[in-house]
Amino acid sequence: MEQPITAQADESALVAAFEARIAAGESIEPKDWMPERYRKQLVRMMSQHAHSEVVGMLPEGNWITRAPSLRRKMSLIAKVQDEAGHGLYIYCGTETLGVDRHELLEQLLDGRAKYSSIFNYPTLSWADMGVIGWLVDGAAIVNQTILAKTSYGPYARAMVRICKEENFHKRQGYEICATLANGTPAQRAMLQEAVDRIWWPALMMFGPSDTDSPNSAELLKWRVKRKTNDELRQRFVNLTVPQAIAIGLTLPDPDLRFDESTGNWEFGEIDWTEFFQVIKGEGPCNRERLAARNQAHADGAWVREAAAAHAAKQQRSSTQAA
Ligand code: BYC
Numbered sequence: 001m002e003q004p005i006t007a008q009a010d011e012s013a014l015v016a017a018f019e020a021r022i023a024a025g026e027s028i029e030p031k032d033w034m035p036e037r038y039r040k041q042l043v044r045m046m047s048q049h050a051h052s053e054v055v056g057m058l059p060e061g062n063w064i065t066r067a068p069s070l071r072r073k074m075s076l077i078a079k080v081q082d083e084a085g086h087g088l089y090i091y092c093g094t095e096t097l098g099v100d101r102h103e104l105l106e107q108l109l110d111g112r113a114k115y116s117s118i119f120n121y122p123t124l125s126w127a128d129m130g131v132i133g134w135l136v137d138g139a140a141i142v143n144q145t146i147l148a149k150t151s152y153g154p155y156a157r158a159m160v161r162i163c164k165e166e167n168f169h170k171r172q173g174y175e176i177c178a179t180l181a182n183g184t185p186a187q188r189a190m191l192q193e194a195v196d197r198i199w200w201p202a203l204m205m206f207g208p209s210d211t212d213s214p215n216s217a218e219l220l221k222w223r224v225k226r227k228t229n230d231e232l233r234q235r236f237v238n239l240t241v242p243q244a245i246a247i248g249l250t251l252p253d254p255d256l257r258f259d260e261s262t263g264n265w266e267f268g269e270i271d272w273t274e275f276f277q278v279i280k281g282e283g284p285c286n287r288e289r290l291a292a293r294n295q296a297h298a299d300g301a302w303v304r305e306a307a308a309a310h311a312a313k314q315q316r317s318s319t320q321a322a
Contacts, residue, residue: 050090052116120283133173
């Protein structure tokens with residue numbers, strides 16, 4: 001339905017005032033006026049992010065029982081629990097935009113929602129726990145450090161805390177890698193094999209190239225994103241190549257070379273066909289991850305029922321006391 005002319009004028013004035021606030025570097029808070037598109041874009045991006053944290057627990061959760069020492073087991077458990085916490089912060093942040101997290105969870109469980117492509121790959125050896133911490137959490141930090149300055153206040157604040165925890169995750173991952181790199185020939189081979197498998201999917205975490213990123217223009221205009229997908233990917237490569245060299249690893253890219261003139265590590269072409277297949281639901285583990293998530297949700301039904309019964313009991317006793 002077309003809006004009457006006065007309503008359109010009012011809306012344009014509101015959008016202009018909103019964009020002026022963003023240009024002045026102000027934070028947008030839940031009760032502030034915002035364009036419906038801004039709200040929708042944030043719900044899309046934040047819910048995908050929350051889902052990624054929750055599904056991201058699965059590949060590493062698979063290795064908790066097989067950690068090689070008590071110390072490794074404790075830090076892996078802590079990391080996986082942290083990811084659950086990150087999911088919760090971001091679901092809470094999404095609720096400030098007027099959506100119910102149950103609705104978002106349903107979209108995840110029935111396969112309608114997206115989550116990060118990286119979690120649709122298998123974790124085949126203990127070395128994957130090191131490489132995920134180093135590369136996957138490392139990529140997440142590059143993305144999320146910039147998101148800590150996003151224009152939506154609750155999302156930005158959640159990112160500050162999450163980045164601190166991700167830093168610990170990255171360090172524990174890199175430490176596993178450094179230990180394996182200094183280990184036996186078999187340990188070094190296991191590590192290199194994991195790097196060869198995970199390197200390209202880690203680069204895909206930053207999303208399609210800028211020329212194929214339909215959401216970027218709007219998100220950059222409203223400072224939800226502060227850097228493009230390709231800019232962040234390049235930053236990640238520049239930070240990571242020296243870390244690989246430091247522990248004697250090679251990266252599986254014959255085109256990787258340092259360009260003195262730009263100060264960038266140039267890298268080869270990403271397999272975008274593979275990326276789009278994975279985000280369409282046809283990656284190596286998409287079905288397995290969704291089945292595991294649905295199973296975990298079903299197994300947790302009694303906890304939700306008990307919590308609801310407890311809350312109802314508390315409510316009854318406080319009503320009676322009043
Ligand atoms: N995987 O227009 P584009 C973690 C989708 S969890 C899947 O560039 P945008 C961790 C995209 O959604 C880290 N889908 O999108 C947890 C869009 O589809 P729709 C998760 C992807 O939003 C546990 C379409 O492709 N981090 O670190 O401008 C253990 C076109 O893309 C992906 C976040 O979620 C992908 N990789 O930019 C360890 C960060 N890339 O919705 C670690 C927050 C793109 O139009 N999100 N798509 O159907 C972002 O920063 C941005 O949303 C993205 C994509 C850079 C990911």
